[in-house]
Structures are given as structure tokens and as C-alpha cells.
Amino acid sequence: MKFTDGYWQLRPGVQVLHPVEVDDVRADPEAGTLTVWAATKHVRGRGDTLNQPLVTLTYSSPAEGVVKVRVEHWAGARRRHPEFAVRGSDVAVTTQVDDEQAVLTSGNLSVRVHRTGPWRVDFESRGKVLTSSLPKGAGVATTPEGTFVHEQLALGVGEKVYGMGERFGPFVRNGQTVDIWNADGGTSSEQAYKNVPFYVTSAGYGVFVAHPELVSFEVASEMVERTQFSVAGEHLEYYVIDGPTPKDVLERYTALTGRPPQVPAWSYGLWLTTSFTTSYDEQTVTSFVDGMAERDIPLSVFHFDCFWMREYQWCDFEWDPRTFPDPEGMLARYKDKGLRICVWINSYIGQKSPLFAEAAEKGYLLRTTDGGVWQWDLWQAGMGLVDFTNPAAAEWYASKLEALLDMGVDCFKTDFGERIPTEGVVWHDGSDPQKMRNYYTHLYNRTVFDLLAAKRGEGEAVLFARSATAGGQQFPVHWGGDNDSTFVSMAETLRGGLSLAMSGFGYWSHDIGGFEGDPDPAVFKRWLAFGLLSSHSRLHGSGSVRVPWAFDDEAVDVTRRFTRLKLSLLPYLGAAARDVVRHGTPVMRPMVLELPDDRGGWDVDTQYLLGPSLLVAPVFSADGDVDVYVPEGTWTSLLDGSTVTGPRWVRQRHGFDSLPLLVRPDTVLPIGAEDGTTDYDWADGVTLHLVELADGHDEVLVVPAADAGVGADDAEFHVRRTGDEVVVTTTSARAWALRLGDRTVRFEPGTTEGRIGSTDLAR
Incomplete structure (x- = not known):
């Protein structure tokens, strides 16, 4: 929802109270809270405290690396339900208050309220500012449609915003107005069946707006330097969630709101x-x-x-x-x-x-x-x-x-x-x-x-x-x-x-x-x-x-x-x-989620990683032409064994029985012995494909047991490469195999060690 008419003016009939300066701060170490009362105009004398509202901002932490913010005008409104269930955990919160600033810290994440100068609240992690609430960021807006509370969090140069549910328009949310309002609108409109008031950015943090009702987002739209979110009423609650990677953000967010369980x-x-x-x-x-x-x-x-x-x-x-x-x-x-x-x-x-x-x-x-x-x-x-x-x-x-x-x-x-x-x-x-x-x-x-x-x-x-x-x-x-x-x-x-x-x-x-x-x-x-x-x-x-x-x-x-x-x-x-x-890491992973340091993949929305190591680029044409972004390294086609080196865009042509399905370099890819049913022991007879393993590669690969009545335990394989030789050790009693290029060597049940490389094979 937009409240302004350009940068300088408000929309007709709109008035907004913004925090201008800190009036008072109180820390409660036992409760782990920091409360800030902000004046909505500069106070030069006692008379300026009359007939002027305060905005109350309360900071706390339900879990390590998460800061909860409550922006409130009037506190006497009846509490309405339902509310999203947020699962907290034991967390050590520290507070620090002096004449210059008030700080609450949870894990590596801190919220810093500046008590002098223009209104500014910084969210910081690992020595850098992730985002900030700047002048005219937080506000209580009176409009012809009612009262709303909004917040605007700053965006950095080149910062991208993602999420907010299953949305079918451009994958990067920047420049969009997004209303969190479930609707049956198909897949070709701005409406969505699955609306989630949560976003994550390429800068390594996420924001969860904890309101089940309509939440309106303006993402680098009303204010191109900021992400704004607003709700009707007298208060707004949101959580800033630390990373540093998007995966870390999702892990913390799903710990708060619930993780998906195992499916059969x-x-x-x-x-x-x-x-x-x-x-x-x-x-x-x-x-x-x-x-x-x-x-x-x-x-x-x-x-x-x-x-x-x-x-x-x-x-x-x-x-x-x-x-x-x-x-x-x-x-x-x-x-x-x-x-x-x-x-x-x-x-x-x-x-x-x-x-x-x-x-x-x-x-x-x-x-x-x-x-x-x-x-x-x-x-x-x-x-x-x-x-x-x-x-x-x-x-x-x-x-x-x-x-x-x-x-x-x-x-x-x-x-x-x-x-x-x-x-x-x-x-x-x-x-x-x-x-x-x-x-x-x-x-x-x-x-x-x-x-x-x-x-x-x-x-x-x-x-x-x-x-x-x-x-x-x-x-x-x-x-x-x-x-x-x-x-x-x-x-x-x-x-x-x-x-x-x-x-x-x-x-x-x-x-x-x-x-x-x-x-x-x-x-x-x-x-x-x-x-x-x-x-x-x-x-x-x-x-x-x-x-x-x-x-x-x-x-x-x-x-x-x-x-x-x-x-x-x-x-x-x-x-x-x-x-x-x-x-909380999804099976199908956007490029920015799996490879957040590769800026070339931040905008890519025509391909994904299936799990951590398989790049899938669907073909969106009858003739089979497809553009695929190949990240750094030598990637190997799982279908025909060909290789392509990135980082770069590559155009390929595929028949209907093919598509770019590329294995990430330095991968041990387990392939099952069965392809006609889900109901088999996934570890029995498994073949470990050794794909572009780097010298010094050292990992423990877990092949999980299927849950469909097989009753087998997980199998662990310790895979190490030294020079031209790969050594695999396991305690699994099942048959297994190693594949390097076009060579496959199989091992009988109970074999505890296998080698492949220039020295050939030994047990």
C-alpha cells in the first residue's frame, strides 16, 4: 500500500506520524527486551511534549540470530486472533544502553538504536549493517481507509529481494507491489494461492512480518531504496532474521514457523x-x-x-x-x-x-x-x-x-x-x-x-x-x-x-x-x-x-x-x-539459494538445483533450444557425460528425451540400483558416481534408508581423494559400487574399503 505521492508529498487525506528522535530507552535484562519511546517531532522544550503522540518500539529475541520488532501507536486495542505460532528457544540476549545508543544483541545479530542525530535503527551482523530503518521508515499512517502501521527497511546497491510465497511473476521481487492475500487466481496473475509474509535478500538476512491478515509490501517500488510493509491497525510486528547465507536464513525462519516433516x-x-x-x-x-x-x-x-x-x-x-x-x-x-x-x-x-x-x-x-x-x-x-x-x-x-x-x-x-x-x-x-x-x-x-x-x-x-x-x-x-x-x-x-x-x-x-x-x-x-x-x-x-x-x-x-x-x-x-x-532447505533450490556467492545466478529463474548437486534447466521450446547459466567449474551432464565449464551462459539444443542436467563439480552422486519402484533399499547396490572430485576431497556421504517398509538403516560412505586415487570406506553390509568416468567397479556385501584411480582397485 502506498502512502506517499512521490518523494516529497503524501497522498491526499493521508497523515503519517514518524519517529523523529528518541525520548527514552529502557532495557529489561531479565525479560531480554529493549523498549524505545520515540517522539514524533523534535522536542525543544516541555511544551513540545503536549498534544504529540509517541511511537513505541520494542525489541526482543525469540531465538539466536533473530530480532523481533514491535512498532506500536496505541497499546489499548483488543488483541485479535489468530496469530502465527512462533517457536522460540533458549537464547542469551544482551542489552547495552548509554547516551549515544541502545543495543540489543542475539547471537551475531544486533539492533542498534541511535539516540543522537536523525532517526536511525541499524540491524548488524558480523561487523556490517544488514539493513536499517531510516528517517520516515517506521510510521503510523491515518488514511481515508483507516489507520496503518508501516516500516521501511533499507536496500543496498544491487540487493535483491525474494520470496513472499508462490508468486508467478518475476522471481526477483524488486519493483513490485505484493499483497499477502490468498486468492484463487491461477498462475498467470499477481494473485497467489500461497501468500507468505516473509522475504529473504541477497544481502544475507530475512524479514518475517508476523501478521496473518493483509500485509502489503512495496519492494523498491514506492521508495526504490527500501522495502516497505504495512498492516491495518495500531501495531506492527516483524522479525529480522540473520544469515549469513540464504540457507541460514531459511533454517532460522523454519525453526520459528515449523519445519516440513519427512514424507513417505x-x-x-x-x-x-x-x-x-x-x-x-x-x-x-x-x-x-x-x-x-x-x-x-x-x-x-x-x-x-x-x-x-x-x-x-x-x-x-x-x-x-x-x-x-x-x-x-x-x-x-x-x-x-x-x-x-x-x-x-x-x-x-x-x-x-x-x-x-x-x-x-x-x-x-x-x-x-x-x-x-x-x-x-x-x-x-x-x-x-x-x-x-x-x-x-x-x-x-x-x-x-x-x-x-x-x-x-x-x-x-x-x-x-x-x-x-x-x-x-x-x-x-x-x-x-x-x-x-x-x-x-x-x-x-x-x-x-x-x-x-x-x-x-x-x-x-x-x-x-x-x-x-x-x-x-x-x-x-x-x-x-x-x-x-x-x-x-x-x-x-x-x-x-x-x-x-x-x-x-x-x-x-x-x-x-x-x-x-x-x-x-x-x-x-x-x-x-x-x-x-x-x-x-x-x-x-x-x-x-x-x-x-x-x-x-x-x-x-x-x-x-x-x-x-x-x-x-x-x-x-x-x-x-x-x-x-x-x-528447512528445500529439495528444489534457486541458484541464489544454493550458490549465493555467484552473482551471475541471482536473477536466474529458468533453472534450479535439484538438491545440492544437480543443475536442471527445463527446455521451454519445441525446437529444443535452451540457455543455461553454468556456474564456476566443470559441470558434467548426467545424461551423456559431456562437460561444460563456467561461469558463463551456454546455449544448447536438446531432443525431447534430454535437457541440461548437470552434475556439480566435486560431487559424489549416489545412484540407486533400482529404477522401477520407490520401494527398495536405496543403499543396497548403490553406485557412487565420482564427478570431478578435487584433490583433497573428504566427505562422509549418507545414503538414507527408504521409509517404505524396507526397514534398512542408513549407509555411510567416507570418500577421500588423494592425488589420482579415491578411497572409500564404509560400515554398510550392502553391495555397492564406484564409478569414475565410464569405469564402474562393484563390491560385494560386507566390503569395507574400495579404491579407484591410477593404482586400479584393491580391497
Whole structure:
């Protein structure tokens, strides 16, 4: 939201109170807080203290390397909920106050309030200023639309801003106005399904604005030297999060708001769906499943979209008996084929559903201010909205899903959750409707995920969710929403995923081939490589199916090639997923996240790192021409063994069965012995590819155990290179192999040491 009219003037009807000078400072060492009262005009005598407001700024720290800031005008306003849950930890905070400055320090991060001269607050780490609140930075604005509190944090020369949720426009936020307001707007507009009031910058810090309601960002737009954020009301709370790298920022941020958990091994395989409005029954679904098997394409999950239920009755959680007369038997038949089952749901109850009257009578649906049930006809006729602020409603909703789990369903696609009314409604627990707009999806997905975790066990719960806000990363997986079947939409889909990755979300997927429209075979085949080199992979469309033989024979070959490639990469992807769980580092990593010191990659939004060592550059053209930015060093194609040296941009041409898939130099890449299933011991028979290892390379590589019933322990391999020889030691009792260039040497189970190099091999 903009408050100014250019640099010198305010917009008509706007008045802003800015901190001008420090009136008083109080440190509370026991509470670990620093409170500053700031006058909003220069005080030259006692008379100047009359009829003038103060702005109160309180600094504290919930965790090491994090500073919380509260900017407040009037403190007497009723506290509104919900609020984001922020998880603190034990932290040693120091405060220092003298005539010149007041400083609060947490870890390497300090906030320094200057008590003399123009208003200035610096956030510093490791001897440098990360960002500052300068004159006219903080402010309380009175406008025709109401009262707002804003902050402006300074940007340095060349500093880039990233994140704020899954946004489909330019990856770098500079120059943009971003409103944190969940909406069902597709992937080609400024609206977003997943809005997160958090950003990270190339300067090595992040900012989390802890407000579930509308947060309006002006990123180097209203003030090109600053990032501004504002909220309605009398106070603003935000957290400055130290780095020094973007990964460090994400680690601290996800420690505050919740880390993504481990997801089941089977979820990494290929998902296939009925598509949305296509006509299907068990015979149709079986033809899809058997068609994949006949073409030697491994399939992990089958998803039933909306019309598994009767029209107008979404959601009644009952199979349409006209098309699925024997759902229990059908699911058992698919389970016998080794498939997991996902079904579509949302949080709306259509008026025709038998559940509507029950939910309305028991108070489980969102109410209007006059006591009635809030309804509209958009999406489902006369639908109501399940009120998850009512614990009984959440339990009731979960009970309907539990019956499906007992029937054989494994997971749920939690669609929608964005179009939440903010006017004329009353929530069961008194939640503020403005705050519930974004927060609703958190309660919705949490209800479903917690049920899955309770019924299926730790590590087996997984969703396919569309909407989210801060903290939603705890309920994976999320997919990119309704895109178009074009190369342009494919690129904007990737930008959304990269942006979400910079917002703390560890796993992400999208509709391969695009959702809307019928993709040209070239679009579908190019998208296959991208989709199957994402953390999660789903074939899904709207009015047309996405089975590969619906396009051409080559599409079948491409699907098979990249599905099997992904399954062979599970030892590597499983290790990358450990970084999600332990550190909040996403599986799919923007260049700036994985290689923050390479300024050439800061703006790149057409490629990414899959895990730490595989550079993926999707091809966005039918002819196969692709520009790829190659960072420093010699990178090796995983597909054909060719090499390319950076840093530089390179143009390549690839067939439909290829794309730039480059292995980072100085990498030990584990490749699994299986490529037809997710359900194998990832460490048994693993081949360690030794790629451009530097002399002196020394690492312990962990190949995680799959969690899909294998029951094996992790395997550790200590890899060292000295001169021309590589020595690997392990305590694993499994078979394993070393590959250097085109040479592969295999070792029997129980072999504890292997060597490869100019001295050949020895045990």
C-alpha cells in the first residue's frame, strides 16, 4: 500500500506520524527486551511534549540470530486472533544502553538504536549493517481507509529481494507491489494461492512480518531504496532474521514457523490422475493403470479428482454409486497392483450434500453476523464453509476422512481454501475475519495432515495441497495450482516454485503438461522432464487426460525415461529431503539459494538445483533450444557425460528425451540400483558416481534408508581423494559400487574399503 505521492508529498487525506528522535530507552535484562519511546517531532522544550503522540518500539529475541520488532501507536486495542505460532528457544540476549545508543544483541545479530542525530535503527551482523530503518521508515499512517502501521527497511546497491510465497511473476521481487492475500487466481496473475509474509535478500538476512491478515509490501517500488510493509491497525510486528547465507536464513525462519516433516518414499514416484472433468469409471481408471504397466512406466499413486463424488454434493465424502458401485473392492484391486490412492477433497459442503444440514445444525459451518450459515453459489451450489476454529467441526470433518482411510485411501488432495469471506461473518472462536482470510488454509490442512499422521504413522502423512501461508510448510506437499498448457505457463509455474522455495517450503509439485487446455505434444514432452525432476511429480489436467499415449509414442518413451531416472535418484533425493527436515532447505533450490556467492545466478529463474548437486534447466521450446547459466567449474551432464565449464551462459539444443542436467563439480552422486519402484533399499547396490572430485576431497556421504517398509538403516560412505586415487570406506553390509568416468567397479556385501584411480582397485 502506498502512502506517499512521490518523494516529497503524501497522498491526499493521508497523515503519517514518524519517529523523529528518541525520548527514552529502557532495557529489561531479565525479560531480554529493549523498549524505545520515540517522539514524533523534535522536542525543544516541555511544551513540545503536549498534544504529540509517541511511537513505541520494542525489541526482543525469540531465538539466536533473530530480532523481533514491535512498532506500536496505541497499546489499548483488543488483541485479535489468530496469530502465527512462533517457536522460540533458549537464547542469551544482551542489552547495552548509554547516551549515544541502545543495543540489543542475539547471537551475531544486533539492533542498534541511535539516540543522537536523525532517526536511525541499524540491524548488524558480523561487523556490517544488514539493513536499517531510516528517517520516515517506521510510521503510523491515518488514511481515508483507516489507520496503518508501516516500516521501511533499507536496500543496498544491487540487493535483491525474494520470496513472499508462490508468486508467478518475476522471481526477483524488486519493483513490485505484493499483497499477502490468498486468492484463487491461477498462475498467470499477481494473485497467489500461497501468500507468505516473509522475504529473504541477497544481502544475507530475512524479514518475517508476523501478521496473518493483509500485509502489503512495496519492494523498491514506492521508495526504490527500501522495502516497505504495512498492516491495518495500531501495531506492527516483524522479525529480522540473520544469515549469513540464504540457507541460514531459511533454517532460522523454519525453526520459528515449523519445519516440513519427512514424507513417505512412495510419494516421490509418479502420480497419475483421472483429470478434472473427464468422464471416468473403474474401467477407465483401470485402463490408465494397466496402460502404464504395459508400457513399462512405473506408477506410484493414482488420484481420483472431484467427480469421484456426485455432482453438486462436494463434499459428501461418498463415492458416486453410479460409477463406483464397489469402491472398497476397487481400491483393494489397485492396492494389489502396488498403488497408493489419493482422493480430492475441499473444505466446502454443498447444500445438496446430506452433510450440509447436519453441519449447519451442529454449528460446524461459518456463520453470518445474523446467526445464519454463510453461503454462496460459486463452485458448489449453496455451499457452506467448514469452521475449523470449532474443534468439534474439525473432529467431525476428520471423521469423514477417517472412514475413507479405513476403506483404503492413503492421502488427500486438499484443494481450495483461498476464497474465504471477510465481511459479515462470525467465526466460532471469535477469530478476526481479516486474519482468517490467509490463516484458514493453515487450519484446514493441519486438520487433514494431523489425521493422516495419526492413522498412518510418522513419515507416512502427505497431502497434495494448493493453498498455504506462513507455517504451511509443515503440511506437505504443495502444488502450483491451475496453470495453462503452454511453454509460457510452464516457465511461470517454475517461477512460482522457486519463489515458494525461498519462502520456507521444502517440497513442491505442479501439473505436468499444464492444467487448462490440451497441451501440444511438444509442451507435454518438455514438461515431463521438468516435472519428473521436481521433488514430486503428477500428471493432471482439466478437461483432457494426461496419459502419455494420448499424445504420441515418443511421449511414452520420455515418460518412461524420466520416471525411471527419478526412481534411480532416490538415494540422492532422500538425502536432499533430510536437509528439508533438519534445516528447512528445500529439495528444489534457486541458484541464489544454493550458490549465493555467484552473482551471475541471482536473477536466474529458468533453472534450479535439484538438491545440492544437480543443475536442471527445463527446455521451454519445441525446437529444443535452451540457455543455461553454468556456474564456476566443470559441470558434467548426467545424461551423456559431456562437460561444460563456467561461469558463463551456454546455449544448447536438446531432443525431447534430454535437457541440461548437470552434475556439480566435486560431487559424489549416489545412484540407486533400482529404477522401477520407490520401494527398495536405496543403499543396497548403490553406485557412487565420482564427478570431478578435487584433490583433497573428504566427505562422509549418507545414503538414507527408504521409509517404505524396507526397514534398512542408513549407509555411510567416507570418500577421500588423494592425488589420482579415491578411497572409500564404509560400515554398510550392502553391495555397492564406484564409478569414475565410464569405469564402474562393484563390491560385494560386507566390503569395507574400495579404491579407484591410477593404482586400479584393491580391497
